[in-house]
Amino acid sequence: MLTSIQMHNSPGGTSCEAMREITATHRSENVDAASSVAHVVSSRRWSFGIGLFVLLVVVAVAALGVGAVSISPGEIISILVDSLGFPLAGPLDSAYQQIITSIRFPRVALAVLVGAGLAISGAAMQGLFRNPLADPALIGISSGAALAAVAVIVLGATLLSGYTAFWGIYALPVAAFLGGLVTTFLVYQFSNFNGRTSVSTMLLAGIAINALTIAVTGLLTYMANDEQLRTLTFWSMGSLGGASWDELRVAAPILLLSIVLIPLQASALNALLLGESEALHLGYNLERVKRGLIVLVALCVGVSVSFTGIIGFIGLITPHLLRLSIGPDHRFLLPFSALLGASLLLASDLLARTFVSPAELPIGIITSLVGGPFFLWLLLRQRRRGESW
Amino acid sequence: MLEMSQVSYQVGEKWLLDSISLCIQPGEMLALLGQNGAGKSTLLKVxxxxxxxxxxAVTLSGQTxxxxxxxxxxxxxxxxxxxxxxxxxxxVLQVAMMGRSPYRGERYQASAEVxxxxxxxxxxxxxxxxxxTTLSGGEQQRVHLARVLAQIWSPSEDNQARYLLLDEPTSALDLIHQHSVLEVARKFAREAHVGVLAILHDLNLAAYYADRVAILRNGKMLCQGEPFHVLTPATIYQAFGAIVKVMRHPERERSPLVVWTDQTESQSIKTGKRSVSQGINKSA
Incomplete structure (x- = not known):
């Protein structure tokens, strides 16, 4: 019997030989092959990661230098080192120093953190929903957060005065966070049935919740006065123009927390891609993983939206760009998404404030103008390869 | 020993499992048979x-x-x-590597080898x-098998018994691979002393590879035991409503060979006086 199997099977597969080699004598060779392959792969990935980091530094220095007043990279480095408490030789231009430390640096730092946060959230959502189309904006988290923020802007002095009095300057970020959390929870509940996540239900629920929040936001816009209207426009299109040290002090710890904690779930997310039962059988405490990720993503997206408004497509596109080159392994995808997302948002912001200088374009317009066509290209590419989502 | 005793499981008003007792010993291969919807996959989930x-209760070495x-x-x-x-x-290597996720923190080398x-x-x-994602269905199924084998390839530190539960492991496979997969599973049971439960649809595969066979019918345990004792025309009629002849395998004393026969022929079945068409209607 065995011989006949081997005969039939000899050209391509070697299952029968392999069966005999369960107790193989060539173990060490296999191990060497396995570990050297793994070694080459991971060292290639790490140099890719270093490349992304260098890109981020270059874009950040460019963003600090470009503007109404150009400042050279050398001067930027001197100013940064000086403000860290290590004065370099030679006098520094105090106007330049002022521009860098109080205007451009907070803006660049916020762009880095928000970009990293949105991208890593997108990657985590795509893993959690086992669907490459999931994105905080697409399934309504951003608009939920924006709705809560808009409600505080418009009703803060009247209906919600108790709330705003209690939270003070944190009223907006807290509301946006809660809005994000509630919508995430709703979408997740809608798409989960009998322990299975239905992808189409998730997207449809996202569309419905998006429509609902847009309608209520519209209602609030209708009620708003002129001053509130200007602020509202900012929410719907996104801008990093309001960045200052005060905002950074609130946003940075929360965003950093998410950016640091989300990658800890990388291996659980890898297992989740196999399916919920499979991840459970592999020994992951799924309910804890899911709840943890949902809270972190809602935190991240809620805070981002509360300080910069809705910025679409960063969370959707960044993980996709990376999967094209490093594959879907979340141990690399999550941290690299943070790096690339930060660079992308920084570059978009650079465009937003130089394109029609001295005026500024809302950054959400830039990311959507670039992101929309890219997304369509992804769909076409997927269709050409005969793959479907 | 992996054991379920008097287990019932219910969804809504329907009892999918009705006081089922079953145990798997390390080193043995048990085939679970039954019609579609008999409760096999539910049993495996429990x-x-x-x-x-x-x-x-379901207990593993005495612990719930x-x-x-x-x-x-x-x-x-x-x-x-x-x-x-x-x-x-x-x-493919990454997918199989996921089987080692319970051992996160252990040395990489040991996992790569496994x-x-x-x-x-x-x-x-x-x-x-x-x-x-570019593999064929059968290749994907075998990679998943490699993943679950890797998961329990060697005993953990305290040398606890290990069990492998396979839900239709041969469904996407061709003739040769059906046999090679079950051969691997049986060899794994014997050599690594692992208890294997496999849900199968092909009675002859079950007869050839299993040490014991258990047959479910409408959420109840119909019978269990050695293939030679359990796979009889009577129980197969009861379980599937099909009329078969059981012969002796030409090469194997203890393996029965189940042969499909003409179902329209009005035959008298040992256990039931019902006509065949009634039997089939009942199963449908």
Whole structure:
């Protein structure tokens, strides 16, 4: 019997030989092959990661230098080192120093953190929903957060005065966070049935919740006065123009927390891609993983939206760009998404404030103008390869 | 010993499992048979700890499953689900490596060795650098088998018994691979002293490879025992409503050979006086 199997099977597969080699004598060779392959792969990935980091530094220095007043990279480095408490030789231009430390640096730092946060959230959502189309904006988290923020802007002095009095300057970020959390929870509940996540239900629920929040936001816009209207426009299109040290002090710890904690779930997310039962059988405490990720993503997206408004497509596109080159392994995808997302948002912001200088374009317009066509290209590419989502 | 005693499981008003008792010993291979909807997959879900029984208990070496941590359980039993959908372009090696996730923190080398052995055992080592989503259904199924084999390839530190639960492991496979997969499973049971439960649809595969066979019918245990005793025309008629002849395997004394016969022929069945058409209607 065995011989006949081997005969039939000899050209391509070697299952029968392999069966005999369960107790193989060539173990060490296999191990060497396995570990050297793994070694080459991971060292290639790490140099890719270093490349992304260098890109981020270059874009950040460019963003600090470009503007109404150009400042050279050398001067930027001197100013940064000086403000860290290590004065370099030679006098520094105090106007330049002022521009860098109080205007451009907070803006660049916020762009880095928000970009990293949105991208890593997108990657985590795509893993959690086992669907490459999931994105905080697409399934309504951003608009939920924006709705809560808009409600505080418009009703803060009247209906919600108790709330705003209690939270003070944190009223907006807290509301946006809660809005994000509630919508995430709703979408997740809608798409989960009998322990299975239905992808189409998730997207449809996202569309419905998006429509609902847009309608209520519209209602609030209708009620708003002129001053509130200007602020509202900012929410719907996104801008990093309001960045200052005060905002950074609130946003940075929360965003950093998410950016640091989300990658800890990388291996659980890898297992989740196999399916919920499979991840459970592999020994992951799924309910804890899911709840943890949902809270972190809602935190991240809620805070981002509360300080910069809705910025679409960063969370959707960044993980996709990376999967094209490093594959879907979340141990690399999550941290690299943070790096690339930060660079992308920084570059978009650079465009937003130089394109029609001295005026500024809302950054959400830039990311959507670039992101929309890219997304369509992804769909076409997927269709050409005969793959479907 | 992985044991379920008097286990019932209910969804809504319907009892999917009705006071079922079953045990798997390390080193043996048990085939679970039954019609579509008889409760086989539900039994496997309860046995793996994915679903909690409404009454009765599932114990692993005397301990109730729910008292064991998911990680501890993962080191002692692996489950191959009926269908796994993986949409993301992982390499085959990465998919098989996921089987080692319960051992996170252990040395990488030991895991790489195990994963390669498991891939070789299932005849998929030559695919290890391929992208999983580009494989055929049968190849994907064998890679998943390699993943679950790798999960319990060697005993954990305290040398606890290990169990492998396979839900239709041969469903997407051709003739040769059906046999090679079950051969691997049986060899794994014998040599690594692992208890294997496999849900199968092909009675002859069950007869050829299983040490024991259990047959479910409408959520109840119809019978269990050695293939030679259990796979008789009478029980097969009761379980599936099909009229078959059982012969002796030409090469194997203890393996019955189940042969399909003309179902329209009005035959008298040992256990029932019902006509064949009634039997088939009942099963439908």
């Amino acid at each position: 046995l793996s700890g994915e679903c909690r029984p409404a009454s009765g 499953l729910q008292t064991l941590s998911t990680n501890r359980l993962a080191k002692q039993r692996a489950v191959l689900p009926q269908k796994s959908r993986l949409n993301f372009p992982f390499k 994963v390669y052995d498991a891939l070789k055992a299932t005849g998929t080592a030559h695919l290890s650098e391929r992208v999983f």
